[in-house]
Amino acid sequence: MNLDPTLLEIIVCPDCRGDLAAEGEELVCGSCGLAYPVRDDIPVLLVDEARRPE
Incomplete structure (x- = not known):
């Protein structure tokens, strides 16, 4: 995964607004x-696409 570190500083969880980590x-x-999955270096920040914690 090749995401810009600046992007990681500004995006948050769409469900709870918590910080996201790669x-x-x-x-x-x-x-x-x-x-949340990252497909072709694009974060898919859709709650319906997210994997729930076990």
């Missing part, structure tokens, strides 16, 4: 734990 091929919310 983990593998996903962006994971530090507050609610939702994991």
